[in-house]
Amino acid sequence: MTQADTRGFRDLCGRTGIAVTHQRQVLYEVMQGMEGHPSPEEVYARVRKRIPSISLATVYKNLHLFIECGIFREVSFHHGSLRVEMNDRPHHHLVCTTCRAIADVEEEELGAVIHRSGQTPEKLPGGFLAERFAIDILGRCVACQARNQ
Amino acid sequence: MTQADTRGFRDLCGRTGIAVTHQRQVLYEVMQGMEGHPSPEEVYARVRKRIPSISLATVYKNLHLFIECGIFREVSFHHGSLRVEMNDRPHHHLVCTTCRAIADVEEEELGAVIHRSGQTPEKLPGGFLAERFAIDILGRCVACQARNQ
DNA sequence: CAATAGATGATAATTCTTCTCAAATAACAA
DNA sequence: TTGTTATTTGAGAAGAATTATCATCTATTG
Numbered sequence: 001m002t003q004a005d006t007r008g009f010r011d012l013c014g015r016t017g018i019a020v021t022h023q024r025q026v027l028y029e030v031m032q033g034m035e036g037h038p039s040p041e042e043v044y045a046r047v048r049k050r051i052p053s054i055s056l057a058t059v060y061k062n063l064h065l066f067i068e069c070g071i072f073r074e075v076s077f078h079h080g081s082l083r084v085e086m087n088d089r090p091h092h093h094l095v096c097t098t099c100r101a102i103a104d105v106e107e108e109e110l111g112a113v114i115h116r117s118g119q120t121p122e123k124l125p126g127g128f129l130a131e132r133f134a135i136d137i138l139g140r141c142v143a144c145q146a147r148n149q
Numbered sequence: 150m151t152q153a154d155t156r157g158f159r160d161l162c163g164r165t166g167i168a169v170t171h172q173r174q175v176l177y178e179v180m181q182g183m184e185g186h187p188s189p190e191e192v193y194a195r196v197r198k199r200i201p202s203i204s205l206a207t208v209y210k211n212l213h214l215f216i217e218c219g220i221f222r223e224v225s226f227h228h229g230s231l232r233v234e235m236n237d238r239p240h241h242h243l244v245c246t247t248c249r250a251i252a253d254v255e256e257e258e259l260g261a262v263i264h265r266s267g268q269t270p271e272k273l274p275g276g277f278l279a280e281r282f283a284i285d286i287l288g289r290c291v292a293c294q295a296r297n298q
Numbered sequence: 299c300a301a302t303a304g305a306t307g308a309t310a311a312t313t314c315t316t317c318t319c320a321a322a323t324a325a326c327a328a
Numbered sequence: 329t330t331g332t333t334a335t336t337t338g339a340g341a342a343g344a345a346t347t348a349t350c351a352t353c354t355a356t357t358g
Contacts (some may be wrong), residue, residue: 019324019335037232037251040315055338060315062336063233075232075242075251077283078225080315081345083186084212085222093224094277102186102224109274125258127291128243134226136283142276168355170305189345204307209346211305229346230314 016069026050027062028071037075077138078102092135098144105137165218175199176211177220186224226287227251241283245290254286 009028013020030046031038038046044059066072077095083102092110094103124130158177162169179195180187187195193208215221226244228251236253243252273279 021324021336023337031233031235034235036253037228037234039228039230039232041230043233053338055340057316057339058337063231067233072233072235073237075234076225076227078227079186079188081188081190082212083188083224084180084192084216085186085224086180086183088222094273094275094279096277097280103275103277104185105274124243124286124288125254126243126252127294128245128252128286128288129294130243130286130288131246132287134285134287136285137273137277137279138281138283139273139277139279145276145278168304170355172306202307204309206308206347207306 012071016071018065018069023047023051023054023058024062024065026054027059028066031066031072077136092137094141095136095138096141096144097138098140101141101143103141110135110137161220165220167214167218172196172200172203172207173211173214175203176208177215180215180221226285242285243290244285244287245293246287247289247293250290250292252290259284259286 009025010020012028013024018024027043027047030050031043034043034046040056040059040063043063044054044056047054047059063072067074077097077100079100079102085104087104090107091104092107094105095101122130158174159169161177162173167173176192176196179199180192183192183195189205189208189212192212193203193205196203196208212221216223226246226249228249232251234253239256240253241256241259243254244250271279
C-alpha cells in the first residue's frame with residue numbers, strides 16, 4: 001500500500017464522515033483489487049490473509065457501510081428472499097433503493113426502448129445466449145421520498 | 150374454481166409433464182389471483198386458507214417447479230446472497246438462468262441503448278424518482294450451453 | 299385394480315445475515 | 329500528548345430463509 005492510497009482512503013472517509021480504522025482500510029484495498037461480484041464470504045477469505053483476526057460481522061458491517069456511502073455498489077437491489085411474479089405482460093421493475101419495494105411498469109409506460117441489432121435469442125460477447133431483458137429502474141418510491149429517507 | 154380452470158391446469162400439467170395434484174392445482178389458482186411479487190411465506194399464508202394442512206416445503210418445491218416450467222417467473226435471478234461490485238464504469242449484467250453466474254458487459258459492448266425523454270433523476274409513473282438503470286440480460290452462459298443444461 | 303414413480307408433510311439441517319455486548323480503538327478538545 | 333467520549337471491533341448467539349430427509353400418501357400407467 002502506497003502513501004497515496006492511504007491518503008486517498010483517509011480523504012474518502014473524511015468526505016463520507018466515517019472513521020478511519022485499520023480493518024476498514026484493508027477491506028477497502030482488498031476489495032479494490034477484486035474483480036466480479038464477490039460475496040461477503042469471499043471478501044472475508046481475502047481480508048483474513050492480511051488480518052487473520054478480523055470478524056465476519058465486521059466484513060458485513062463495512063460492506064453495508066461502503067454501499068451506503070456509495071463507495072461500492074450492491075449487485076441486486078431486490079428483496080433478500082425469493083419473489084415470484086404472475087404478470088406475463090412485457091414490463092420492467094421500479095426498485096426502491098431505500099425500502100426495496102418493487103413495482104411493475106409496463107414497457108410503453110416506461111418511455112424507454114431498447115434497440116438491439118437482432119431478435120432474442122442472440123449471442124452476446126463471450127458466447128452468452130440472451131433470452132430476455134430485465135430492466136430495473138433504481139430510485140426512490142413516493143413513500144420514501146415523503147419520509148425524506 | 151370453474152370447470153374451464155381445472156381443464157386449463159390439467160392441460161398445462163400435461164404439456165409440462167408434471168403430475169396433477171390437489172396442492173399444485175390450488176397453489177396455481179391462488180397465485181393466479183395474487184398481484185405483485187409475493188414471497189413464499191405470502192403464498193403459503195394464502196394457500197393455507199384453502200388447504201390448512203399444506204406444508205411450507207410443498208410451497209417452496211412447487212414455486213421452483215412452476216418457475217422451471219415457465220408457468221411463473223422469478224423476479225430477481227441473482228445469487229441468493231449479497232454481492233458487491235467495485236466496477237464503477239457504466240455496465241450491465243449477463244445473468245445465467247442455469248448457474249446464476251453474473252458477468253459484466255460494457256454499455257457499448259451490449260449494443261443496446263436506452264432512449265429516454267430526460268436525464269436521471271426523473272419522475273416516473275407513480276411519482277417514483279429514478280436515479281439509475283440496471284439492465285440484466287437473462288440467458289445461458291457458454292459453460293451451461295456446453296453442458297447442454 | 300395393482301404396481302410404481304412421484305408428491306406431500308413434518309421437521310431437522312443448512313446457509314446467510316443480523317444482533318448483542320464487552321473490550322478495543324479512533325476522534326476530538328484541552 | 330492526554331483524557332474523554334463516541335464509534336468500532338470480535339466472538340458467538342440468535343434469527344430468517346431455504347433445502348434436505350424420509351416415511352407416508354397419491355397419481356399415473358397398463
